[in-house]
Amino acid sequence: MNKPPTFVEGxxxxxxxxxxxSEMTEKQRNILRxxxxxxxxxxxxxxxxxxxxxxxxxxxxxxFRHYKSKxxxxxxxxxxxxxxxxxxxxxxxxxxxxxxxxxxxxxxxxTELYRNRIDLVLANEKHIRILLQEAFFHDEIREALIATxxxxxxxxxxxxxxxxxxxxxxxxxxxxxxxxxxxxxxIGLVLFRQVLDTDxxxxxxxxxxxxxxxxxxxxxxxxxxx
Amino acid sequence: MNKPPTFVEGxxxxxxxxxxxSEMTEKQRNILRxxxxxxxxxxxxxxxxxxxxxxxxxxxxxxFRHYKSKxxxxxxxxxxxxxxxxxxxxxxxxxxxxxxxxxxxxxxxxTELYRNRIDLVLANEKHIRILLQEAFFHDEIREALIATxxxxxxxxxxxxxxxxxxxxxxxxxxxxxxxxxxxxxxIGLVLFRQVLDTDxxxxxxxxxxxxxxxxxxxxxxxxxxx
DNA sequence: CGTTTTAGCGAGTGATTACTCACTTTTAAT
DNA sequence: ATTAAAAGTGAGTAATCACTCGCTAAAACG
Numbered sequence: 001m002n003k004p005p006t007f008v009e010g011x012x013x014x015x016x017x018x019x020x021x022s023e024m025t026e027k028q029r030n031i032l033r034x035x036x037x038x039x040x041x042x043x044x045x046x047x048x049x050x051x052x053x054x055x056x057x058x059x060x061x062x063x064f065r066h067y068k069s070k071x072x073x074x075x076x077x078x079x080x081x082x083x084x085x086x087x088x089x090x091x092x093x094x095x096x097x098x099x100x101x102x103x104x105x106x107x108x109x110x111t112e113l114y115r116n117r118i119d120l121v122l123a124n125e126k127h128i129r130i131l132l133q134e135a136f137f138h139d140e141i142r143e144a145l146i147a148t149x150x151x152x153x154x155x156x157x158x159x160x161x162x163x164x165x166x167x168x169x170x171x172x173x174x175x176x177x178x179x180x181x182x183x184x185x186x187i188g189l190v191l192f193r194q195v196l197d198t199d200x201x202x203x204x205x206x207x208x209x210x211x212x213x214x215x216x217x218x219x220x221x222x223x224x225x226x
Numbered sequence: 227m228n229k230p231p232t233f234v235e236g237x238x239x240x241x242x243x244x245x246x247x248s249e250m251t252e253k254q255r256n257i258l259r260x261x262x263x264x265x266x267x268x269x270x271x272x273x274x275x276x277x278x279x280x281x282x283x284x285x286x287x288x289x290f291r292h293y294k295s296k297x298x299x300x301x302x303x304x305x306x307x308x309x310x311x312x313x314x315x316x317x318x319x320x321x322x323x324x325x326x327x328x329x330x331x332x333x334x335x336x337t338e339l340y341r342n343r344i345d346l347v348l349a350n351e352k353h354i355r356i357l358l359q360e361a362f363f364h365d366e367i368r369e370a371l372i373a374t375x376x377x378x379x380x381x382x383x384x385x386x387x388x389x390x391x392x393x394x395x396x397x398x399x400x401x402x403x404x405x406x407x408x409x410x411x412x413i414g415l416v417l418f419r420q421v422l423d424t425d426x427x428x429x430x431x432x433x434x435x436x437x438x439x440x441x442x443x444x445x446x447x448x449x450x451x452x
Numbered sequence: 453c454g455t456t457t458t459a460g461c462g463a464g465t466g467a468t469t470a471c472t473c474a475c476t477t478t479t480a481a482t
Numbered sequence: 483a484t485t486a487a488a489a490g491t492g493a494g495t496a497a498t499c500a501c502t503c504g505c506t507a508a509a510a511c512g
Contacts, residue, residue: 025489043363045271049470059491064471066489106448129362136359137269142421150422171449176426177438178447184414188406191413195368196376200402212403218448221404222332223397251459275500285461290501292459 028066030056035073040126043133044074078134078141081127094156106164107214114186114210121190154179185217254292256282261299266352269359270300304360304367307353308374320382332390333440340412340436347416380405411443 024032034055038047049070053060067073093116097109121128135142161178164170170178189209204212250258260281264273275296279286293299319342323335347354361368387404390396396404415435419427427435 043271045269062490133362168449170447173447174438177442180414180418181442181447184410187413188410192406212400216403216407218446220444220446221396221399221407222444223394288460
Protein backbone atom coordinates (compact mmCIF):
# COMPACT_ATOMS: atom_id res chain seq x y z
CA MET A 1 0.00 0.00 0.00
CA ASN A 2 2.52 2.61 -1.11
CA LYS A 3 0.09 4.69 -3.12
CA PRO A 4 -2.40 7.00 -1.46
CA PRO A 5 -5.57 4.92 -1.58
CA THR A 6 -7.53 7.69 -3.24
CA PHE A 7 -10.04 5.47 -4.95
CA VAL A 8 -10.68 3.15 -2.04
CA GLU A 9 -11.07 6.09 0.30
CA GLY A 10 -13.25 7.83 -2.20
CA UNK A 11 -15.34 4.74 -2.52
CA UNK A 12 -15.88 4.41 1.20
CA UNK A 13 -16.75 8.08 1.41
CA UNK A 14 -19.13 7.62 -1.46
CA UNK A 15 -20.74 4.67 0.22
CA UNK A 16 -21.43 6.68 3.34
CA UNK A 17 -23.25 9.22 1.26
CA UNK A 18 -25.18 6.41 -0.35
CA UNK A 19 -28.83 6.63 0.22
CA UNK A 20 -30.62 3.62 1.46
CA UNK A 21 -32.67 2.02 -1.27
CA SER A 22 -35.75 2.74 0.81
CA GLU A 23 -35.21 6.48 0.78
CA MET A 24 -34.80 6.64 -2.97
CA THR A 25 -37.46 7.76 -5.35
CA GLU A 26 -38.95 5.04 -7.45
CA LYS A 27 -37.54 6.65 -10.57
CA GLN A 28 -34.11 6.65 -9.03
CA ARG A 29 -34.37 2.97 -8.19
CA ASN A 30 -35.49 2.33 -11.75
CA ILE A 31 -32.43 4.13 -13.07
CA LEU A 32 -30.14 1.95 -11.00
CA ARG A 33 -31.96 -1.21 -11.94
CA UNK A 34 -31.84 -0.34 -15.62
CA UNK A 35 -28.15 0.53 -15.36
CA UNK A 36 -27.30 -2.77 -13.72
CA UNK A 37 -29.18 -4.59 -16.42
CA UNK A 38 -27.59 -2.75 -19.34
CA UNK A 39 -24.07 -2.58 -17.91
CA UNK A 40 -24.14 -6.31 -17.28
CA UNK A 41 -25.53 -7.08 -20.71
CA UNK A 42 -23.47 -4.81 -22.94
CA UNK A 43 -20.88 -3.16 -20.76
CA UNK A 44 -20.50 0.34 -19.44
CA UNK A 45 -19.27 2.08 -22.58
CA UNK A 46 -21.75 0.39 -24.87
CA UNK A 47 -24.71 1.53 -22.77
CA UNK A 48 -25.88 5.05 -23.48
CA UNK A 49 -27.71 7.31 -21.08
CA UNK A 50 -30.62 7.53 -23.49
CA UNK A 51 -30.94 3.75 -23.38
CA UNK A 52 -30.81 3.77 -19.62
CA UNK A 53 -33.51 6.45 -19.53
CA UNK A 54 -35.68 4.46 -21.90
CA UNK A 55 -35.20 1.20 -20.00
CA UNK A 56 -35.97 2.96 -16.72
CA UNK A 57 -39.02 4.74 -18.11
CA UNK A 58 -37.59 8.12 -17.22
CA UNK A 59 -36.58 11.31 -18.99
CA UNK A 60 -32.90 11.56 -19.74
CA UNK A 61 -32.62 14.68 -17.66
CA UNK A 62 -33.82 12.84 -14.59
CA UNK A 63 -30.71 10.68 -14.65
CA PHE A 64 -28.49 13.71 -14.29
CA ARG A 65 -30.63 15.11 -11.52
CA HIS A 66 -29.52 12.18 -9.34
CA TYR A 67 -26.12 11.31 -10.78
CA LYS A 68 -23.84 14.04 -11.95
CA SER A 69 -22.28 11.91 -14.66
CA LYS A 70 -22.57 8.53 -16.29
CA UNK A 71 -19.50 7.34 -14.42
CA UNK A 72 -21.29 8.33 -11.25
CA UNK A 73 -23.94 5.75 -11.99
CA UNK A 74 -21.24 3.13 -12.33
CA UNK A 75 -19.91 4.06 -8.91
CA UNK A 76 -23.38 3.95 -7.43
CA UNK A 77 -23.66 0.45 -8.83
CA UNK A 78 -20.17 -0.74 -8.07
CA UNK A 79 -19.70 0.78 -4.63
CA UNK A 80 -22.48 -1.09 -2.85
CA UNK A 81 -21.36 -4.36 -4.35
CA UNK A 82 -17.83 -3.76 -3.20
CA UNK A 83 -18.88 -3.20 0.39
CA UNK A 84 -22.11 -5.10 0.74
CA UNK A 85 -20.40 -7.93 -1.01
CA UNK A 86 -16.81 -7.76 0.09
CA UNK A 87 -17.23 -6.76 3.71
CA UNK A 88 -19.89 -9.27 4.76
CA UNK A 89 -18.04 -11.85 2.74
CA UNK A 90 -14.79 -11.36 4.57
CA UNK A 91 -16.08 -10.26 7.91
CA UNK A 92 -19.06 -12.49 8.42
CA UNK A 93 -18.35 -15.73 6.63
CA UNK A 94 -14.60 -16.11 6.87
CA UNK A 95 -14.40 -14.64 10.34
CA UNK A 96 -17.01 -17.11 11.42
CA UNK A 97 -14.84 -19.89 10.16
CA UNK A 98 -12.01 -18.47 12.16
CA UNK A 99 -13.87 -18.63 15.41
CA UNK A 100 -14.76 -22.26 15.04
CA UNK A 101 -11.68 -23.51 13.29
CA UNK A 102 -10.88 -25.95 16.07
CA UNK A 103 -14.28 -27.54 16.09
CA UNK A 104 -14.34 -28.33 12.39
CA UNK A 105 -12.11 -30.25 10.05
CA UNK A 106 -10.49 -28.39 7.21
CA UNK A 107 -12.66 -30.32 4.77
CA UNK A 108 -15.80 -29.14 6.51
CA UNK A 109 -14.65 -25.55 6.48
CA UNK A 110 -13.77 -25.55 2.80
CA THR A 111 -16.98 -27.32 1.89
CA GLU A 112 -19.00 -24.64 3.65
CA LEU A 113 -16.95 -21.94 2.00
CA TYR A 114 -17.48 -23.30 -1.51
CA ARG A 115 -21.19 -23.81 -0.97
CA ASN A 116 -21.45 -20.27 0.35
CA ARG A 117 -19.52 -18.78 -2.52
CA ILE A 118 -21.58 -20.51 -5.18
CA ASP A 119 -24.76 -19.20 -3.63
CA LEU A 120 -23.27 -15.75 -3.45
CA VAL A 121 -22.32 -15.71 -7.11
CA LEU A 122 -25.77 -16.97 -8.07
CA ALA A 123 -27.43 -14.21 -6.07
CA ASN A 124 -25.24 -11.40 -7.42
CA GLU A 125 -24.50 -12.55 -10.92
CA LYS A 126 -25.08 -9.26 -12.72
CA HIS A 127 -23.17 -7.17 -10.22
CA ILE A 128 -20.23 -9.52 -10.35
CA ARG A 129 -20.19 -9.33 -14.13
CA ILE A 130 -19.98 -5.56 -13.94
CA LEU A 131 -17.35 -5.67 -11.25
CA LEU A 132 -15.09 -8.08 -13.10
CA GLN A 133 -15.64 -6.37 -16.39
CA GLU A 134 -14.70 -2.93 -15.10
CA ALA A 135 -11.81 -4.35 -13.09
CA PHE A 136 -10.47 -5.45 -16.44
CA PHE A 137 -9.41 -1.96 -17.52
CA HIS A 138 -9.96 0.36 -14.59
CA ASP A 139 -6.86 0.01 -12.46
CA GLU A 140 -8.63 1.82 -9.65
CA ILE A 141 -11.40 -0.72 -9.39
CA ARG A 142 -9.08 -3.67 -9.77
CA GLU A 143 -6.80 -2.37 -7.04
CA ALA A 144 -9.76 -1.64 -4.80
CA LEU A 145 -11.06 -5.13 -5.41
CA ILE A 146 -7.74 -6.74 -4.62
CA ALA A 147 -7.16 -4.52 -1.61
CA THR A 148 -10.61 -5.10 -0.17
CA UNK A 149 -11.56 -8.63 -1.04
CA UNK A 150 -8.44 -10.50 -1.93
CA UNK A 151 -5.95 -9.26 0.64
CA UNK A 152 -8.44 -9.59 3.47
CA UNK A 153 -9.35 -13.12 2.59
CA UNK A 154 -5.75 -14.06 2.04
CA UNK A 155 -4.58 -12.95 5.46
CA UNK A 156 -7.39 -14.75 7.21
CA UNK A 157 -7.03 -17.89 5.14
CA UNK A 158 -3.29 -17.93 5.73
CA UNK A 159 -3.76 -17.98 9.50
CA UNK A 160 -6.23 -20.81 9.16
CA UNK A 161 -3.88 -22.74 6.91
CA UNK A 162 -0.95 -22.30 9.27
CA UNK A 163 -3.06 -23.36 12.22
CA UNK A 164 -4.19 -26.47 10.39
CA UNK A 165 -0.63 -27.26 9.40
CA UNK A 166 0.42 -27.02 13.04
CA UNK A 167 -2.35 -29.37 14.07
CA UNK A 168 -1.13 -31.78 11.41
CA UNK A 169 -4.24 -31.71 9.32
CA UNK A 170 -2.45 -30.17 6.35
CA UNK A 171 0.95 -30.86 4.84
CA UNK A 172 3.68 -28.33 5.62
CA UNK A 173 3.65 -26.70 2.19
CA UNK A 174 4.28 -23.00 1.51
CA UNK A 175 1.18 -21.19 2.73
CA UNK A 176 0.86 -19.15 -0.41
CA UNK A 177 0.73 -22.26 -2.58
CA UNK A 178 -1.94 -23.82 -0.39
CA UNK A 179 -4.01 -20.68 -0.48
CA UNK A 180 -3.69 -20.59 -4.22
CA UNK A 181 -4.86 -24.19 -4.46
CA UNK A 182 -7.93 -23.48 -2.35
CA UNK A 183 -8.86 -20.37 -4.29
CA UNK A 184 -8.15 -21.95 -7.67
CA UNK A 185 -10.48 -24.81 -6.91
CA UNK A 186 -13.16 -22.37 -5.91
CA ILE A 187 -12.76 -20.29 -9.04
CA GLY A 188 -12.76 -23.41 -11.17
CA LEU A 189 -15.89 -24.65 -9.49
CA VAL A 190 -17.77 -21.44 -10.19
CA LEU A 191 -16.29 -20.96 -13.65
CA PHE A 192 -17.24 -24.43 -14.86
CA ARG A 193 -20.67 -24.18 -13.38
CA GLN A 194 -21.51 -20.76 -14.78
CA VAL A 195 -19.58 -20.56 -18.01
CA LEU A 196 -17.59 -23.44 -19.33
CA ASP A 197 -19.38 -26.69 -18.80
CA THR A 198 -23.00 -25.81 -18.25
CA ASP A 199 -24.34 -28.97 -19.92
CA UNK A 200 -22.17 -31.53 -18.28
CA UNK A 201 -22.47 -29.98 -14.90
CA UNK A 202 -26.02 -31.16 -14.58
CA UNK A 203 -24.98 -34.79 -14.22
CA UNK A 204 -23.75 -34.00 -10.73
CA UNK A 205 -25.47 -31.82 -8.19
CA UNK A 206 -23.69 -28.77 -6.81
CA UNK A 207 -23.04 -30.53 -3.55
CA UNK A 208 -21.57 -33.53 -5.30
CA UNK A 209 -19.29 -31.26 -7.31
CA UNK A 210 -18.20 -29.52 -4.16
CA UNK A 211 -17.52 -32.83 -2.42
CA UNK A 212 -15.43 -34.01 -5.36
CA UNK A 213 -13.50 -30.75 -5.43
CA UNK A 214 -12.74 -30.88 -1.71
CA UNK A 215 -11.69 -34.50 -2.01
CA UNK A 216 -9.27 -33.69 -4.81
CA UNK A 217 -8.00 -30.62 -3.00
CA UNK A 218 -7.16 -32.64 0.11
CA UNK A 219 -6.11 -35.94 -1.44
CA UNK A 220 -5.01 -35.03 -4.93
CA UNK A 221 -5.77 -36.88 -8.12
CA UNK A 222 -2.74 -39.16 -7.93
CA UNK A 223 -3.10 -42.81 -6.98
CA UNK A 224 -0.96 -43.67 -3.96
CA UNK A 225 -2.18 -47.19 -3.37
CA UNK A 226 0.33 -48.60 -5.84
CA MET B 227 -23.98 -28.07 -31.01
CA ASN B 228 -27.61 -27.51 -31.87
CA LYS B 229 -27.18 -24.00 -33.28
CA PRO B 230 -25.77 -23.42 -36.74
CA PRO B 231 -22.18 -22.40 -36.03
CA THR B 232 -22.46 -19.23 -38.06
CA PHE B 233 -19.85 -17.29 -36.18
CA VAL B 234 -17.30 -20.06 -35.96
CA GLU B 235 -17.74 -20.84 -39.64
CA GLY B 236 -17.55 -17.16 -40.44
CA UNK B 237 -14.43 -16.88 -38.40
CA UNK B 238 -12.68 -19.70 -40.18
CA UNK B 239 -13.72 -18.26 -43.49
CA UNK B 240 -12.43 -14.90 -42.37
CA UNK B 241 -9.14 -16.41 -41.35
CA UNK B 242 -8.64 -17.90 -44.79
CA UNK B 243 -9.04 -14.48 -46.29
CA UNK B 244 -6.59 -13.13 -43.79
CA UNK B 245 -3.52 -11.73 -45.36
CA UNK B 246 -0.23 -12.80 -44.08
CA UNK B 247 1.38 -10.10 -42.02
CA SER B 248 4.19 -9.97 -44.54
CA GLU B 249 1.91 -9.02 -47.41
CA MET B 250 0.34 -6.15 -45.53
CA THR B 251 1.24 -2.56 -46.02
CA GLU B 252 3.13 -0.96 -43.21
CA LYS B 253 0.19 1.33 -42.53
CA GLN B 254 -2.11 -1.63 -42.25
CA ARG B 255 0.19 -3.30 -39.80
CA ASN B 256 0.28 -0.07 -37.84
CA ILE B 257 -3.49 0.00 -37.71
CA LEU B 258 -3.61 -3.52 -36.30
CA ARG B 259 -0.86 -2.82 -33.82
CA UNK B 260 -2.55 0.36 -32.65
CA UNK B 261 -5.88 -1.42 -32.36
CA UNK B 262 -4.42 -4.20 -30.25
CA UNK B 263 -2.84 -1.64 -27.98
CA UNK B 264 -5.95 0.47 -27.53
CA UNK B 265 -8.43 -2.40 -27.31
CA UNK B 266 -6.31 -4.05 -24.65
CA UNK B 267 -5.88 -0.82 -22.70
CA UNK B 268 -9.38 0.61 -22.79
CA UNK B 269 -11.61 -1.93 -24.44
CA UNK B 270 -13.24 -2.09 -27.83
CA UNK B 271 -16.10 0.33 -27.25
CA UNK B 272 -13.97 2.92 -25.49
CA UNK B 273 -11.50 3.08 -28.37
CA UNK B 274 -12.55 5.34 -31.24
CA UNK B 275 -11.44 5.02 -34.82
CA UNK B 276 -9.95 8.50 -34.67
CA UNK B 277 -7.78 7.40 -31.76
CA UNK B 278 -6.69 4.33 -33.64
CA UNK B 279 -5.82 6.44 -36.66
CA UNK B 280 -3.84 8.84 -34.52
CA UNK B 281 -2.00 6.06 -32.68
CA UNK B 282 -1.21 4.36 -35.99
CA UNK B 283 -0.08 7.59 -37.65
CA UNK B 284 -2.62 7.17 -40.40
CA UNK B 285 -5.59 9.07 -41.81
CA UNK B 286 -8.92 7.88 -40.52
CA UNK B 287 -10.05 7.04 -44.03
CA UNK B 288 -7.18 4.61 -44.43
CA UNK B 289 -8.62 2.43 -41.70
CA PHE B 290 -11.83 1.95 -43.66
CA ARG B 291 -9.92 1.22 -46.84
CA HIS B 292 -8.67 -1.99 -45.22
CA TYR B 293 -11.44 -2.84 -42.78
CA LYS B 294 -15.01 -2.23 -43.72
CA SER B 295 -16.07 -1.49 -40.15
CA LYS B 296 -14.69 -1.06 -36.68
CA UNK B 297 -15.98 -4.48 -35.69
CA UNK B 298 -14.02 -5.83 -38.63
CA UNK B 299 -10.82 -4.66 -36.96
CA UNK B 300 -11.80 -6.56 -33.86
CA UNK B 301 -12.27 -9.71 -35.91
CA UNK B 302 -8.95 -9.19 -37.63
CA UNK B 303 -7.41 -9.00 -34.18
CA UNK B 304 -9.39 -11.78 -32.56
CA UNK B 305 -9.45 -14.31 -35.38
CA UNK B 306 -5.70 -14.96 -35.63
CA UNK B 307 -5.47 -15.37 -31.89
CA UNK B 308 -8.30 -17.84 -31.92
CA UNK B 309 -6.64 -20.02 -34.53
CA UNK B 310 -2.94 -19.31 -34.14
CA UNK B 311 -3.47 -19.70 -30.46
CA UNK B 312 -6.10 -22.38 -30.18
CA UNK B 313 -5.10 -24.66 -33.02
CA UNK B 314 -1.37 -24.95 -32.33
CA UNK B 315 -2.23 -25.24 -28.68
CA UNK B 316 -4.54 -28.16 -29.17
CA UNK B 317 -2.97 -29.72 -32.19
CA UNK B 318 0.69 -29.33 -31.49
CA UNK B 319 1.13 -29.32 -27.77
CA UNK B 320 -1.64 -31.53 -26.48
CA UNK B 321 -1.44 -33.93 -29.39
CA UNK B 322 2.26 -34.26 -28.74
CA UNK B 323 1.47 -35.24 -25.19
CA UNK B 324 -0.91 -37.82 -26.52
CA UNK B 325 1.69 -39.53 -28.61
CA UNK B 326 4.12 -39.86 -25.76
CA UNK B 327 1.70 -40.38 -22.93
CA UNK B 328 3.12 -43.80 -22.15
CA UNK B 329 6.69 -42.60 -21.91
CA UNK B 330 5.97 -39.85 -19.41
CA UNK B 331 4.43 -39.73 -15.99
CA UNK B 332 1.33 -37.66 -15.53
CA UNK B 333 3.29 -35.25 -13.38
CA UNK B 334 5.78 -34.66 -16.18
CA UNK B 335 3.05 -34.05 -18.70
CA UNK B 336 1.20 -31.56 -16.52
CA THR B 337 4.41 -29.78 -15.62
CA GLU B 338 5.24 -29.30 -19.28
CA LEU B 339 1.71 -28.16 -19.97
CA TYR B 340 1.74 -25.51 -17.24
CA ARG B 341 5.16 -24.25 -18.26
CA ASN B 342 3.98 -24.05 -21.85
CA ARG B 343 0.79 -22.22 -20.95
CA ILE B 344 2.51 -19.60 -18.82
CA ASP B 345 4.89 -18.83 -21.65
CA LEU B 346 1.98 -18.60 -24.05
CA VAL B 347 0.12 -16.15 -21.88
CA LEU B 348 3.22 -14.04 -21.45
CA ALA B 349 3.78 -13.90 -25.20
CA ASN B 350 0.16 -13.02 -26.04
CA GLU B 351 -0.90 -10.97 -23.06
CA LYS B 352 -2.66 -8.16 -24.93
CA HIS B 353 -4.48 -10.44 -27.31
CA ILE B 354 -5.72 -12.60 -24.48
CA ARG B 355 -7.00 -9.54 -22.64
CA ILE B 356 -9.02 -8.57 -25.69
CA LEU B 357 -10.26 -12.10 -26.20
CA LEU B 358 -11.43 -12.54 -22.62
CA GLN B 359 -12.87 -9.07 -22.45
CA GLU B 360 -14.95 -9.45 -25.59
CA ALA B 361 -15.96 -12.98 -24.65
CA PHE B 362 -17.53 -11.35 -21.64
CA PHE B 363 -20.45 -9.85 -23.58
CA HIS B 364 -20.26 -11.19 -27.10
CA ASP B 365 -21.94 -14.56 -26.98
CA GLU B 366 -20.54 -15.32 -30.42
CA ILE B 367 -16.95 -14.94 -29.37
CA ARG B 368 -17.48 -16.80 -26.10
CA GLU B 369 -19.11 -19.70 -27.88
CA ALA B 370 -16.40 -19.75 -30.50
CA LEU B 371 -13.79 -19.73 -27.77
CA ILE B 372 -15.43 -22.57 -25.92
CA ALA B 373 -16.08 -24.53 -29.09
CA THR B 374 -12.54 -24.12 -30.40
CA UNK B 375 -10.28 -24.14 -27.40
CA UNK B 376 -12.16 -25.61 -24.52
CA UNK B 377 -14.01 -28.52 -26.07
CA UNK B 378 -10.98 -29.67 -28.01
CA UNK B 379 -8.72 -29.61 -25.02
CA UNK B 380 -11.33 -31.29 -22.89
CA UNK B 381 -11.77 -34.26 -25.17
CA UNK B 382 -8.06 -34.84 -25.50
CA UNK B 383 -7.41 -34.36 -21.82
CA UNK B 384 -10.22 -36.72 -20.93
CA UNK B 385 -8.67 -39.51 -22.97
CA UNK B 386 -5.35 -38.90 -21.29
CA UNK B 387 -6.96 -38.92 -17.87
CA UNK B 388 -8.83 -42.13 -18.53
CA UNK B 389 -5.70 -43.79 -19.85
CA UNK B 390 -3.78 -42.75 -16.77
CA UNK B 391 -6.56 -44.01 -14.53
CA UNK B 392 -6.42 -47.37 -16.28
CA UNK B 393 -2.68 -47.58 -15.77
CA UNK B 394 -3.28 -46.86 -12.12
CA UNK B 395 -1.42 -43.57 -12.04
CA UNK B 396 -4.54 -41.61 -11.21
CA UNK B 397 -7.37 -42.35 -8.83
CA UNK B 398 -10.64 -43.52 -10.41
CA UNK B 399 -12.46 -40.23 -9.96
CA UNK B 400 -15.05 -38.81 -12.37
CA UNK B 401 -13.09 -37.62 -15.40
CA UNK B 402 -14.82 -34.30 -15.52
CA UNK B 403 -13.81 -33.50 -11.95
CA UNK B 404 -10.20 -34.40 -12.65
CA UNK B 405 -10.15 -32.27 -15.76
CA UNK B 406 -11.59 -29.39 -13.80
CA UNK B 407 -8.91 -29.78 -11.16
CA UNK B 408 -6.13 -29.69 -13.73
CA UNK B 409 -7.55 -26.66 -15.51
CA UNK B 410 -8.36 -24.82 -12.28
CA UNK B 411 -4.80 -25.18 -11.09
CA UNK B 412 -3.55 -23.82 -14.38
CA ILE B 413 -5.88 -20.87 -14.32
CA GLY B 414 -4.96 -20.17 -10.71
CA LEU B 415 -1.31 -20.34 -11.54
CA VAL B 416 -1.59 -17.79 -14.31
CA LEU B 417 -4.08 -15.61 -12.46
CA PHE B 418 -1.95 -15.30 -9.35
CA ARG B 419 1.16 -14.68 -11.35
CA GLN B 420 -0.31 -12.02 -13.62
CA VAL B 421 -2.97 -10.33 -11.53
CA LEU B 422 -3.55 -11.23 -7.95
CA ASP B 423 -0.31 -11.84 -6.16
CA THR B 424 2.34 -10.20 -8.23
CA ASP B 425 4.48 -9.21 -5.25
CA UNK B 426 4.50 -12.48 -3.40
CA UNK B 427 4.95 -14.50 -6.53
CA UNK B 428 8.48 -13.26 -6.90
CA UNK B 429 9.62 -15.18 -3.85
CA UNK B 430 9.37 -18.36 -5.84
CA UNK B 431 10.44 -18.87 -9.42
CA UNK B 432 7.88 -19.89 -12.02
CA UNK B 433 9.24 -23.40 -12.08
CA UNK B 434 9.03 -23.68 -8.32
CA UNK B 435 5.43 -22.49 -8.41
CA UNK B 436 4.64 -25.02 -11.09
CA UNK B 437 6.29 -27.81 -9.13
CA UNK B 438 4.29 -26.88 -6.03
CA UNK B 439 1.08 -26.77 -8.01
CA UNK B 440 1.65 -30.16 -9.61
CA UNK B 441 2.56 -31.63 -6.22
CA UNK B 442 -0.67 -30.33 -4.70
CA UNK B 443 -2.69 -31.43 -7.71
CA UNK B 444 -1.40 -35.00 -7.42
CA UNK B 445 -1.05 -35.39 -3.66
CA UNK B 446 -3.46 -32.82 -2.27
CA UNK B 447 -2.88 -30.49 0.62
CA UNK B 448 -4.13 -32.90 3.27
CA UNK B 449 -1.72 -34.67 5.57
CA UNK B 450 -2.07 -38.43 5.35
CA UNK B 451 0.88 -39.41 7.51
CA UNK B 452 -1.19 -39.24 10.64
C1' DC C 453 6.08 4.14 -71.50
C1' DG C 454 0.89 4.44 -70.63
C1' DT C 455 -2.78 2.53 -67.99
C1' DT C 456 -5.12 0.38 -64.45
C1' DT C 457 -5.24 -0.80 -59.68
C1' DT C 458 -4.32 -0.12 -55.09
C1' DA C 459 -3.06 2.80 -50.97
C1' DG C 460 -3.63 6.82 -48.66
C1' DC C 461 -5.70 11.01 -47.56
C1' DG C 462 -8.75 14.46 -44.88
C1' DA C 463 -12.70 17.30 -45.11
C1' DG C 464 -17.40 16.26 -44.62
C1' DT C 465 -21.70 13.21 -43.34
C1' DG C 466 -25.73 12.35 -40.36
C1' DA C 467 -26.35 10.03 -36.21
C1' DT C 468 -25.48 9.66 -31.50
C1' DT C 469 -23.09 10.89 -27.39
C1' DA C 470 -23.07 12.74 -22.47
C1' DC C 471 -24.80 16.49 -20.48
C1' DT C 472 -27.45 21.33 -19.63
C1' DC C 473 -31.14 24.31 -18.69
C1' DA C 474 -35.36 26.66 -18.46
C1' DC C 475 -39.46 25.00 -17.13
C1' DT C 476 -43.46 22.27 -14.79
C1' DT C 477 -45.07 19.11 -11.28
C1' DT C 478 -44.84 16.98 -6.87
C1' DT C 479 -43.72 16.85 -2.11
C1' DA C 480 -43.11 18.77 2.43
C1' DA C 481 -42.93 22.21 5.86
C1' DT C 482 -44.88 26.18 8.03
C1' DA D 483 -53.14 27.83 2.13
C1' DT D 484 -48.55 29.53 0.99
C1' DT D 485 -44.16 28.80 -0.12
C1' DA D 486 -39.83 26.77 -0.82
C1' DA D 487 -37.37 22.91 -2.08
C1' DA D 488 -36.91 18.71 -4.59
C1' DA D 489 -38.12 15.70 -8.51
C1' DG D 490 -39.04 15.32 -13.14
C1' DT D 491 -39.13 16.84 -17.85
C1' DG D 492 -37.63 17.17 -22.86
C1' DA D 493 -35.88 20.19 -26.24
C1' DG D 494 -31.38 21.76 -27.07
C1' DT D 495 -25.98 21.73 -27.23
C1' DA D 496 -21.36 21.01 -28.56
C1' DA D 497 -18.61 17.25 -29.14
C1' DT D 498 -17.69 12.99 -30.85
C1' DC D 499 -18.94 8.83 -33.19
C1' DA D 500 -18.30 5.48 -37.18
C1' DC D 501 -18.11 5.96 -41.71
C1' DT D 502 -18.12 8.08 -46.88
C1' DC D 503 -16.34 10.22 -50.89
C1' DG D 504 -13.83 12.68 -54.18
C1' DC D 505 -9.33 13.25 -54.58
C1' DT D 506 -3.99 12.49 -55.24
C1' DA D 507 0.21 9.48 -55.02
C1' DA D 508 2.27 5.32 -55.69
C1' DA D 509 2.70 0.66 -57.34
C1' DA D 510 1.75 -3.00 -60.64
C1' DC D 511 1.03 -4.60 -65.03
C1' DG D 512 1.37 -5.00 -70.04
